[in-house]
Amino acid sequence: MKRIGVFPGSFDPFTKGHVDIVQRAVPLFDEIIVAIGVNSNKKSMFSLESRIAHIEAIFDTEPKVSVEAYQGLTTIFCEEKKARYLIRGIRNAIDSEYEKSIAQMNKDLTGIETIFLMTSPEYSAINSSIVREIKKNNGDISSFVTKANQLLINDK
DSSP: OOOEEEEEEOOTTOBHHHHHHHHHHGGGOSEEEEEEEOOTTSOOSSOHHHHHHHHHHHTTTOTTEEEEEEOSOHHHHHHHHTOOEEEEEEOSHHHHHHHHHHHHHHHHHHOOEEEEEEOOGGGTTOOHHHHHHHHHTTOOOTTTBOGGGHHHHHHO
């Protein structure tokens, strides 16, 4: 059976920390789906189409990585894609406690395992919400996002 991992998030924007997690997960899986959750109640800074295009550009030479959008429960998306694993990055103890609770519920309800990867130290302070706030206030976020995302950032 194929080992398919889903890396879910809003990825608004997709940061260097996100890239690090995907790159480190590639050797562990046959396929990784970067799954952009669409929440109609949440206003995104960057369009869904732009986020998809830029994540695809980042991984254009990695055949194991694909990008898709989804709505609803992440576990239902996983089941539809026949993915048995969720991939989550952990930056700190707060992330760990929060993610652990969700992982345990997902396992109990669906049997889907969550694989945790510790964020590399140089990316542990990067947070998409903070990056968005910096951008909203005309700050320079280039050190937090990839070059592929520079076009996305400059479009905003």
